[in-house]
Amino acid sequence: GQNIDQPTEMTATEGAIVQINCTYQTSGFNGLFWYQQHAGEAPTFLSYNVLDGLEEKGRFSSFLSRSKGYSYLLLKELQMKDSASYLCAVMLTGANNLFFGTGTRLTVIP
Amino acid sequence: EADIYQTPRYLVIGTGKKITLECSQTMGHDKMYWYQQDPGMELHLIHYSYGVNSTEKGDLSSESTVSRIRTEHFPLTLESARPSHTSQYLCASSERTGGAGEKLFFGSGTQLSVL
Numbered sequence: 001g002q003n004i005d006q007p008t009e010m011t012a013t014e015g016a017i018v019q020i021n022c023t024y025q026t027s028g029f030n031g032l033f034w035y036q037q038h039a040g041e042a043p044t045f046l047s048y049n050v051l052d053g054l055e056e057k058g059r060f061s062s063f064l065s066r067s068k069g070y071s072y073l074l075l076k077e078l079q080m081k082d083s084a085s086y087l088c089a090v091m092l093t094g095a096n097n098l099f100f101g102t103g104t105r106l107t108v109i110p
Numbered sequence: 111e112a113d114i115y116q117t118p119r120y121l122v123i124g125t126g127k128k129i130t131l132e133c134s135q136t137m138g139h140d141k142m143y144w145y146q147q148d149p150g151m152e153l154h155l156i157h158y159s160y161g162v163n164s165t166e167k168g169d170l171s172s173e174s175t176v177s178r179i180r181t182e183h184f185p186l187t188l189e190s191a192r193p194s195h196t197s198q199y200l201c202a203s204s205e206r207t208g209g210a211g212e213k214l215f216f217g218s219g220t221q222l223s224v225l
Contacts, residue, residue, distance in 0.1 A: 004152075033213075042200060042216035043153070087153070091212065098214065099169075100153040 002026045004101035006088050011107045012078055020073045020086050020104045028093030034062050034073045035087040037103065043087055046073070075106075083108045113137055116201050116217035123191055124225050131186045131220045133201030141212065142184040145200040146170060147219075153200065159184055191224045198222070 003025045012018040024032070031050040035043035049055055049064035049071060061074040073086055085105045089098040114135040123129055135142065140161040145153040155168030159178040173195070174188050184203075188195055200219045204212040 035214075040221075042218050043214075044216070045213050048213065089153075098153075098155075098212075102150065102152045105150075 002090070002092070002099045004088055004090060004099065006086075006101045006104045008102070009105045009107070011109060012075075014078055014080060014108055014110050016078050017074065017076050018078060018106065020075070020088075020106065022071045022073070022088035022101060024069050024071075024088070024090050024101075026069075026090050026092055026099060029066060030091040030093045032062075032064055032071050033089040033091065033098060034060075034071075035089060037085045037087055039084070046086075078108050080108050080110070082106065114201065114203055114215050114217045116199075116220050118220060119218060120221045120223075122223045122225065125190075125192055127191050127224075129188050129191055129222075131199055131201075131222070133184045133186070133217055134182050135184075135203040135215070135217075136182060137203060137205070137215070138181065139203035139205055139215075140181065141204045142178070143202045143204070143214070144168075144174075144176060144184070144186050145202065146172070147198045147200060149198075157186065191222075193224045196222060196224050 005023045034046040037043040047062035054063045059076045064071045085103040087103045088101040117132045142159045144157040147153045154170035156170050156172040157176040165176050198219050198221050201217040202214040204214045
């Protein structure tokens with residue numbers, strides 16, 4: 001079966017840096033996605049990694065190590081509006097959908 | 111901004127009713143999906159479509175059905191709703207990223223409550 005592990009909840013302070021980890025064990029791999037989902041809203045795309053290394057996009061960066069089955073999402077200069085759930089999702093080889101983790105609920109405090 | 115729309119946003123109905131959740135996208139995407147998400151839980155794929163007249167069941171067993179008569183429209187129907195169908199239903203469409211992956215755009219979702 002497929003498995004994605006993320007911490008359930010995290011809390012961080014406004015202006016700080018937070019790293020959200022994701023480990024996965026899947027039958028095949030065709031890329032890893034991070035989505036942001038505010039409470040009661042739809043998920044929105046943040047990043048996509050298919051090769052090892054770091055992808056930077058403004059305050060957000062995402063890292064992938066395929067050999068370790070590991071990714072992280074790094075959020076810098078945290079703002080209150082960053083309080084949301086962050087979903088790690090793996091695209092399976094030959095499949096037509098993303099396999100999602102349960103998400104990490106991040107709370108940013110003043 | 112993604113142009114994918116779901117209606118209704120919220121729906122409360124009684125057991126045994128037939129309902130259709132609407133989903134439309136104006137981006138010309140061939141692939142469309144329906145996900146089900148319970149509070150604090152992961153998204154589960156229940157149906158997807160490669161294009162017109164193509165529909166497939168996803169990983170999660172569902173008593174719903176879908177149709178794809180037009181590229182932009184992908185409605186989901188429950189013939190007889192039950193309390194176990196209470197959940198949030200998210201529609202999505204996708205475009206290819208620069209790599210091999212498919213980037214999903216989600217609608218705002220329909221929160222369904224069956225009494």
